[in-house]
Amino acid sequence: xxxxxxxxxxxxxxxxxxxxxxxxxxxxxxxxxxxxxxxxxxxxxxxxxxxxxxxxxxxxxxxxxxxxxxxxxxxxxxxxxxxxxxxxxxxxxxxxxxxxxxxxxxxxxxxxxxxxxxxxxxxxxxxxxxxxxxxxxxxxxxxxxxxxxxxxxxxxxxxxxxxxxxxxxxxxxxxxxxxxxxx
Amino acid sequence: xxxxxxxxxxxxxxxxxxxxxxxxxxxxxxxxxxxxxxxxxxxxxxxxxxxxxxxxxxxxxxxxxxxxxxxxxxxxxxxxxxxxxxxxxxxxxxxxxxxxxxxxxxxxxxxxxxxxxxxxxxxxxxxxxxxxxxxxxxxxxxxxxxxxxxxxxxxxxxxxxxxxxxxxxxxxxxxxxxxxxxxxxxxxxxxxxxxx
Numbered sequence: 001x002x003x004x005x006x007x008x009x010x011x012x013x014x015x016x017x018x019x020x021x022x023x024x025x026x027x028x029x030x031x032x033x034x035x036x037x038x039x040x041x042x043x044x045x046x047x048x049x050x051x052x053x054x055x056x057x058x059x060x061x062x063x064x065x066x067x068x069x070x071x072x073x074x075x076x077x078x079x080x081x082x083x084x085x086x087x088x089x090x091x092x093x094x095x096x097x098x099x100x101x102x103x104x105x106x107x108x109x110x111x112x113x114x115x116x117x118x119x120x121x122x123x124x125x126x127x128x129x130x131x132x133x134x135x136x137x138x139x140x141x142x143x144x145x146x147x148x149x150x151x152x153x154x155x156x157x158x159x160x161x162x163x164x165x166x167x168x169x170x171x172x173x174x175x176x177x178x179x180x181x182x183x
Numbered sequence: 184x185x186x187x188x189x190x191x192x193x194x195x196x197x198x199x200x201x202x203x204x205x206x207x208x209x210x211x212x213x214x215x216x217x218x219x220x221x222x223x224x225x226x227x228x229x230x231x232x233x234x235x236x237x238x239x240x241x242x243x244x245x246x247x248x249x250x251x252x253x254x255x256x257x258x259x260x261x262x263x264x265x266x267x268x269x270x271x272x273x274x275x276x277x278x279x280x281x282x283x284x285x286x287x288x289x290x291x292x293x294x295x296x297x298x299x300x301x302x303x304x305x306x307x308x309x310x311x312x313x314x315x316x317x318x319x320x321x322x323x324x325x326x327x328x329x330x331x332x333x334x335x336x337x338x339x340x341x342x343x344x345x346x347x348x349x350x351x352x353x354x355x356x357x358x359x360x361x362x363x364x365x366x367x368x369x370x371x372x373x374x375x376x377x378x379x
Contacts, residue, residue, distance in 0.1 A: 039236040164199035
């Protein structure tokens with residue numbers, strides 16, 4: 001009981017340090033529903049209003065956010081991994097940084113990685129073609145995969161996709177994605 | 184133009200890996216939302232509506248939700264009200280607002296810069312409310328209200344008592360001195376979940 005009552009709040013400073021170091025303004029961890037997505041968009045909007053972003057950039061930020069959050073709502077491994085869904089947005093010198101992360105089955109890593117490597121080396125025209133190709137040729141189940149979303153993000157931002165996979169158990173990995181929206 | 188190094192993909196290195204440890208830190212401390220920066224009227228409003236949506240979607244009891252909402256209003260107001268003017272020698276410390284939850288309780292945390300000369304009355308008030316039971320808090324609330332004229336902007340006024348009454352839990356706090364003039368004040372408020 002006592003141990004519960006005594007809280008030195010040291011971690012608050014650690015959180016602040018991490019927020020500053022990564023130049024973050026907002027982090028969210030938890031279940032991702034339609035409601036939460038809307039709430040996060042609203043929150044981001046008022047934050048962006050504070051820094052007076054122009055509307056093209058705001059729209060870009062929102063569309064990247066929607067792609068990322070949608071990916072999480074649709075594809076993260078649910079059940080025990082809810083606390084692993086993460087969304088963060090930051091403000092760096094030249095760009096907004098948008099991070100998203102969720103737990104995926106490790107057997108999807110290769111496919112995702114290949115796709116991102118491919119996208120990162122493509123020109124804008126190539127991406128357009130690739131996008132069209134995927135829409136036509138992928139089966140419905142694949143279409144709902146993150147492939148299209150990733151191309152959309154890359155096309156909208158004009159920046160490479162930065163990603164990481166961290167193994168968390170035998171079958172699962174944590175997939176994180178970082179995108180920059182120039183401002 | 185300087186290029187943000189982290190935006191480049193460096194093979195063999197994992198620039199995003201450190202975020203995973205931040206993620207862990209947040210999970211270990213039951214953190215759900217962190218906001219860091221300026222607290223404008225508009226932002227406070229959206230933080231409140233975020234929380235409403237979030238807890239409604241999780242079917243949190245009306246009564247508990249109301250408590251969380253009221254306490255949040257109080258602490259967001261406190262952060263805005265006690266905003267320190269940023270001068271050259273003011274330590275650069277962003278105000279922080281955190282929402283969390285564990286199996287037993289919801290957690291609200293605020294952390295912001297305050298002037299050292301405000302610590303003593305604030306600390307006294309916190310210790311006082313922590314030493315009182317429900318009846319005692321009610322009485323104190325009445326007493327302070329009657330004398331509200333001179334407790335207006337002290338920050339140690341009625342807000343803390345109100346928070347203590349609504350939270351029905353001990354208030355945890357810490358002061359961390361930054362320099363001879365400023366400290367960081369962090370406050371953790373717990374709202375117990377309704378027993379099912």
